Amino acid sequence: STMRSGYSLLRDPRYNKGLAFSEDERDAHYLRGLLPPAISSQQLQEKKLMINVRQYQLPLQKYMALMELQERNERLFYKLLVDNVEEMLPIVYTPTVGEACQKYGSIFRRPQGLFISLKEKGKIVEVLKNWPERVIQVIVVTDGERILGLGDLGCQGMGIPVGKLALYTALGGVRPSACLPVTIDVGTNNEQLLKDEFYIGLRQKRATGQEYSDLLHEFMCAVKQNYGEKVLIQFEDFANHNAFDLLEKYRRTHPVFNDDIQGTAAVVLAGVVSALKSLGGTLADHTFLFLGAGEAGTGIAELIALEMSKQAKVPVEETRKRIWLVDTKGLIVNSRKDTLQHFKKPWAHEHEPIKDLLNAIKAIKPTILIGSSGVGRTFTRDVIEAMSSINETPVIMALSNPTSQSECTAEEAYTWSKGKAIFASGSPFNPLQYNGKEFVPGQANNAYIFPGLGLGLIISGAIRVHDEILLAAAEGLAGQVTRENVEKGLIYPPFKNIRNISAHIAAQVAAKAYDLGLASQLPRPEDLVKYAKSCMYSPVYQNYR
Numbered sequence: 001s002t003m004r005s006g007y008s009l010l011r012d013p014r015y016n017k018g019l020a021f022s023e024d025e026r027d028a029h030y031l032r033g034l035l036p037p038a039i040s041s042q043q044l045q046e047k048k049l050m051i052n053v054r055q056y057q058l059p060l061q062k063y064m065a066l067m068e069l070q071e072r073n074e075r076l077f078y079k080l081l082v083d084n085v086e087e088m089l090p091i092v093y094t095p096t097v098g099e100a101c102q103k104y105g106s107i108f109r110r111p112q113g114l115f116i117s118l119k120e121k122g123k124i125v126e127v128l129k130n131w132p133e134r135v136i137q138v139i140v141v142t143d144g145e146r147i148l149g150l151g152d153l154g155c156q157g158m159g160i161p162v163g164k165l166a167l168y169t170a171l172g173g174v175r176p177s178a179c180l181p182v183t184i185d186v187g188t189n190n191e192q193l194l195k196d197e198f199y200i201g202l203r204q205k206r207a208t209g210q211e212y213s214d215l216l217h218e219f220m221c222a223v224k225q226n227y228g229e230k231v232l233i234q235f236e237d238f239a240n241h242n243a244f245d246l247l248e249k250y251r252r253t254h255p256v257f258n259d260d261i262q263g264t265a266a267v268v269l270a271g272v273v274s275a276l277k278s279l280g281g282t283l284a285d286h287t288f289l290f291l292g293a294g295e296a297g298t299g300i301a302e303l304i305a306l307e308m309s310k311q312a313k314v315p316v317e318e319t320r321k322r323i324w325l326v327d328t329k330g331l332i333v334n335s336r337k338d339t340l341q342h343f344k345k346p347w348a349h350e351h352e353p354i355k356d357l358l359n360a361i362k363a364i365k366p367t368i369l370i371g372s373s374g375v376g377r378t379f380t381r382d383v384i385e386a387m388s389s390i391n392e393t394p395v396i397m398a399l400s401n402p403t404s405q406s407e408c409t410a411e412e413a414y415t416w417s418k419g420k421a422i423f424a425s426g427s428p429f430n431p432l433q434y435n436g437k438e439f440v441p442g443q444a445n446n447a448y449i450f451p452g453l454g455l456g457l458i459i460s461g462a463i464r465v466h467d468e469i470l471l472a473a474a475e476g477l478a479g480q481v482t483r484e485n486v487e488k489g490l491i492y493p494p495f496k497n498i499r500n501i502s503a504h505i506a507a508q509v510a511a512k513a514y515d516l517g518l519a520s521q522l523p524r525p526e527d528l529v530k531y532a533k534s535c536m537y538s539p540v541y542q543n544y545r
C-alpha cells in the first residue's frame with residue numbers, strides 16, 4: 001500500500017502518527033494546520049493512552065478504546081500492546097474478547113477483517129480483491145460456531161480472528177499488513193442472535209453438509225489463487241463436527257493448522273514437560289485424565305501420546321493407554337466405541353463404565369488433570385481434594401475460556417489442594433497468597449504458541465504443518481521455562497518476555513521445517529533465532545521523508 005498525504009494521511013491508521021508528526025513531516029505531507037502546534041513523542045502518546053485506558057472501569061470499555069486506537073493509529077496500538085503485554089492481553093484477548101463477541105452487534109463501529117457469507121458464494125476471489133493489502137502471510141478464519149466456551153456467536157465471532165491476529169503482530173512480530181482476519185458466515189443456530197435486531201450476520205440457521213463444505217472449499221482455493229501457496233491459514237473456534245474434518249481435508253494441500261486442536265496441544269505439552277522438572281519422572285510415568293474430549297482434549301491427548309511414544313520408543317497405540325478422557329456421558333471406554341465420534345475412538349480403553357469425573361479420578365488415579373470441557377466450576381472441591389489425596393503435587397489445568405468457563409479458579413485450586421497443586425488456566429488469574437506463601441498461576445493458553453509457530457512457518461516459507469513441527473514448537477516453549485519459574489510453581493514463562501520466547505519457538509519451528517524439507521525460503525539462515533528476531537515487526541514510528 002502507498003502512503004497518502006494531508007487529511008487522508010491522518011485518517012489512515014497504517015501511517016497516522018497524530019501529534020507525533022515532526023515539523024518537517026508536517027511541511028512535506030500537507031499537514032500544516034490540520035494538527036495543533038504541539039509535537040509529541042510516541043512515548044508521550046503512549047503514556048497518555050495508558051492513563052486513558054486505565055481510567056475505564058469496565059474491561060469492555062478498555063476493549064473499545066483499544067479497538068478505536070487500532071483503527072486510528074496502528075503503530076501506537078501495537079506499541080501499547082508490546083510494552084504492556086501482561087496488562088493488555090486480558091483486554092484484547094481472553095476474557096474480554098469473549099464479552100466483546102457476545103456484544104459485537106451493539107459495540108460494532110467499523111468492520112475489521114473480511115466477512116464472507118453465503119451471499120458471497122461464487123465471488124470469493126473478488127471479495128479477497130476488495131481487501132486493501134495484496135501481500136498476506138497469515139489468515140485466521142472462524143465460522144463462529146464455538147467461540148471460546150461461549151458457544152455459537154455466528155458472525156460476531158469476528159472478534160476472535162481480529163484478536164488472534166493482534167497477537168500475531170504484538171507477540172510474534174508478524175507485520176499487521178500481512179495479517180487477514182476472516183469470518184465465514186453460514187448462519188447461526190443461536191436463537192437469541194437470530195432475534196436480535198442489531199445482529200450483524202446472516203439471519204438464518206447454519207448451512208451444513210455440501211453447502212457448507214462448498215463455501216469452505218471455495219474459500220480455501222480462492223486464498224491460494226489470490227495470495228499464493230505459502231499463506232498460512234489458522235482455523236479457529238470451529239465446532240468439532242467441522243474442525244477435525246477441515247483439518248484432515250486441507251493439511252495435505254495447504255499450510256494449515258487448527259489452533260484449538262494443535263496449538264493448544266503444543267502449549268499444554270510444553271507446560272507438562274516444564275512441570276516434570278519439579279515433579280520428576282518422564283512423560284510415560286504419568287497418567288492423564290481430561291474432562292472434555294473435543295478439539296482441545298483429544299488434540300492435547302494425541303500430541304502427548306506422540307511425544308511419549310517418541311521418548312519411550314513404544315508405539316503410540318501403547319502410550320495412548322496412559323491417557324483417559326471424560327465427556328458428557330462419562331469416562332470414554334471400550335463398551336461405548338460404536339457410538340463415539342471418530343476423534344474419541346482412539347481413547348476408548350478397556351474399563352468398566354464410569355459416569356462422572358470424581359469416580360473416574362478415584363478409579364484412574366491420574367497425576368495430571370486437564371479441563372477442556374468449556375464448562376465452568378466442574379473441578380469441584382471434591383475433585384481437587386481427590387487429586388490431592390492421590391498425589392503429593394497434583395497438576396491441575398483448567399483450560400476453558402473465558403474466565404466464566406474455567407473449570408476452577410486459581411484460588412480454588414490452591415485452597416482446596418492446601419497449596420499442593422501446580423495450577424495453570426486458559427484465562428489469566430492474578431497471583432495470590434495462601435498460608436503466607438505467594439502462588440503464581442500460569443496461563444496455559446495457545447497464545448504462547450501460535451504467534452511464534454506462525455512466525456517460524458512464515459520465515460521458513462513452510463508449505464505444510466507437520467506434527468513434528470508442533471512438537472518443535474512445544475520444545476521451543478518448554479526451553480524458555482527457567483528453573484526459577486518452576487520453583488515458583490510457574491510452568492510457563494511470564495508473558496512479558498513473549499517476543500523473545502516467540503523468536504525461540506519460531507527458530508525451532510523453522511529448523512524443523514528445513515529438516516523435513518518443507519521450507520521453501522532458501523537458503524536456510526545460519527542463526528535462526530537471530531534471523532527470526534530480525535524479521536519481527538517493530539511498532540516504533542518511522543520517519544517519513
Ligand SMILES: NC(=O)C1=CN([C@@H]2O[C@H](COP(=O)(O)OP(=O)(O)OC[C@H]3O[C@@H](n4cnc5c(N)ncnc54)[C@H](OP(=O)(O)O)[C@@H]3O)[C@@H](O)[C@H]2O)C=CC1
Nearest residue numbers: 148149292293294295296327328373374400401426445446
Ligand atoms: N487454553 C487454551 O489455549 C484453549 C482453551 N480452549 C477451551 O476449551 C474448551 C473446549 O473447547 P473444545 O475442545 O474446542 O470444545 P469441544 O466442543 O470440541 O469439546 C468440549 C468437550 O467437553 C465435553 N463436555 C462438555 N460439557 C461437559 C461436562 N459438563 N462434563 C463433561 N464433559 C463435558 C464435551 O462432551 P461431549 O462430546 O459428550 O459433548 C466435549 O467432549 C473451550 O472453553 C475453549 O475455550 C480451547 C482451545 C484452547
Ligand SMILES: CC(=O)C(=O)O
Nearest residue numbers: 148237260401445446
Ligand atoms: C484460547 C482459545 O483458542 C480458545 O479458548 O478457543
Ligand SMILES: [Mg+2]
Nearest residue numbers: 236237259260
Ligand atoms: Mg480458540
